[in-house]
Amino acid sequence: xxxRVAIVLGGxxxxxxxxxxxxxxxxxxPVLVAGLALLSLEFAWAxxxxxxxxxxxxxxxxxxxxxxxxxGCAALAGAAGTSAAVGVWGVPGI
Numbered sequence: 001x002x003x004r005v006a007i008v009l010g011g012x013x014x015x016x017x018x019x020x021x022x023x024x025x026x027x028x029x030p031v032l033v034a035g036l037a038l039l040s041l042e043f044a045w046a047x048x049x050x051x052x053x054x055x056x057x058x059x060x061x062x063x064x065x066x067x068x069x070x071x072g073c074a075a076l077a078g079a080a081g082t083s084a085a086v087g088v089w090g091v092p093g094i
Contacts, residue, residue, distance in 0.1 A: 004042060011039035011046070033057075 014035030021028035033053055039046035 007038055007042050011035050011042075014038060 012035070014031055018028050018030075018032035018035055021031055033050065036046050036050040036053065040050045
């Protein structure tokens with residue numbers, strides 16, 4: 001009985017915090033999914049909703065992941081190039 005109460009309170013608590021983090025700066029969606037995962041241990045509706053969210057995330061993630069990796073590599077190359085240029089020629093005016 002105590003386990004069930006802890007799961008339900010923790011799950012709804014994570015849902016509330018995740019909903020707040022959708023508006024405030026922070027990782028709102030992962031916290032919401034964690035709350036649904038916890039609630040899915042006790043409720044079928046939470047299990048169905050969690051499966052739907054994870055299915056949607058699976059369809060969206062592969063398309064954006066490649067772009068994120070490409071942007072990260074470009075940023076790393078730019079930072080390395082800038083560092084090399086400063087190392088070779090120095091900072092102008094100093």
